[in-house]
Amino acid sequence: MTINSLYARMRTHGTLSEPKEDIPDAVFALPSTVHWMRAMAILVTSLDVGFVTGRDFYQRVQRKTLPERQLNSIYEQLLFALNQLATLDVLATAANKADVARTGIVAWYYGVYGAASAMIAAADGSFPETHAATARQWDRQFAVPGLVMAPFADRIDRLGKAEVEAALRVPRARGKHSLTTRPETVDDAWGCMAEYLSGSAGWEQWNVQISVRDSPAFRALGVKDFKTKAARALRDEAFNRRSLCFLHEAFRYRGKANYRDAIYLAYGQDAGRVRRRSAGGAGGFQRHGCRLLRGEGRA
Numbered sequence: 001m002t003i004n005s006l007y008a009r010m011r012t013h014g015t016l017s018e019p020k021e022d023i024p025d026a027v028f029a030l031p032s033t034v035h036w037m038r039a040m041a042i043l044v045t046s047l048d049v050g051f052v053t054g055r056d057f058y059q060r061v062q063r064k065t066l067p068e069r070q071l072n073s074i075y076e077q078l079l080f081a082l083n084q085l086a087t088l089d090v091l092a093t094a095a096n097k098a099d100v101a102r103t104g105i106v107a108w109y110y111g112v113y114g115a116a117s118a119m120i121a122a123a124d125g126s127f128p129e130t131h132a133a134t135a136r137q138w139d140r141q142f143a144v145p146g147l148v149m150a151p152f153a154d155r156i157d158r159l160g161k162a163e164v165e166a167a168l169r170v171p172r173a174r175g176k177h178s179l180t181t182r183p184e185t186v187d188d189a190w191g192c193m194a195e196y197l198s199g200s201a202g203w204e205q206w207n208v209q210i211s212v213r214d215s216p217a218f219r220a221l222g223v224k225d226f227k228t229k230a231a232r233a234l235r236d237e238a239f240n241r242r243s244l245c246f247l248h249e250a251f252r253y254r255g256k257a258n259y260r261d262a263i264y265l266a267y268g269q270d271a272g273r274v275r276r277r278s279a280g281g282a283g284g285f286q287r288h289g290c291r292l293l294r295g296e297g298r299a
Contacts (some may be wrong), residue, residue, distance in 0.1 A: 084111030
């Protein structure tokens with residue numbers, strides 16, 4: 001790869017936001033991004049997730065009469081989600097998927113986000129103003145009481161190392177498969193889901209540690225790491241306040257398109273070949289995104 005390649009330049013010199021050592025390796029970054037979506041598509045198909053099964057799943061939820069303002073917020077967010085779906089349908093027709101892959105992921109995320117916001121508004125009449133608050137409330141109101149359909153139901157209650165490992169036992173027992181390898185079977189797909197959940201837990205732990213390092217309590221210790229008992233106590237207390245669910249994973253996925261792995265989703269013919277091989281033919285990546293949001297998800 002010549003220095004004229006933007007990827008090579010980033011790996012050689014870094015960027016303003018990341019030193020060269022932190023630039024993700026394309027061998028892992030791009031396939032992992034594509035394969036998580038494909039894994040969900042395989043499982044949505046296998047589990048027959050759709051409007052019919054969804055109605056059956058939520059039959060036990062008691063209906064209630066809602067005021068007009070609350071209904072308007074629900075419909076508003078559902079319309080927002082449908083608008084993102086329409087965007088995905090149009091993007092799926094693009095001749096060069098490298099041109100629209102990033103935009104497709106962002107549209108997919110905001111479709112999921114709008115649907116989750118509608119669910120929260122319907123449940124308690126609230127409207128969280130941030131992505132983090134939306135994910136927390138969706139987790140508490142739907143994932144915790146078992147009101148989320150598989151394959152979107154897995155969660156981690158606390159981010160301590162032992163708690164994460166314990167929470168991953170069941171997801172890992174369903175299948176083992178590397179995110180860097182294209183999933184083909186249901187077992188493969190479950191393995192990819194477990195790996196992405198594990199990776200998302202590590203990502204959240206990293207975010208928490210950054211937040212702890214910036215806290216007055218940590219600065220008062222006069223240390224730079226978590227080697228001391230007092231520093232670990234602050235970190236572990238913060239870990240125990242943080243949970244992880246599908247909406248957190250979706251937010252991380254959006255971040256890959258907007259920030260972290262964006263270079264691989266929009267750069268060059270090599271990226272296009274990996275996407276086509278991984279997602280199942282020209283347009284496969286976007287098709288999976290559309291079908292997943294619709295609840296069809298055919299692999």
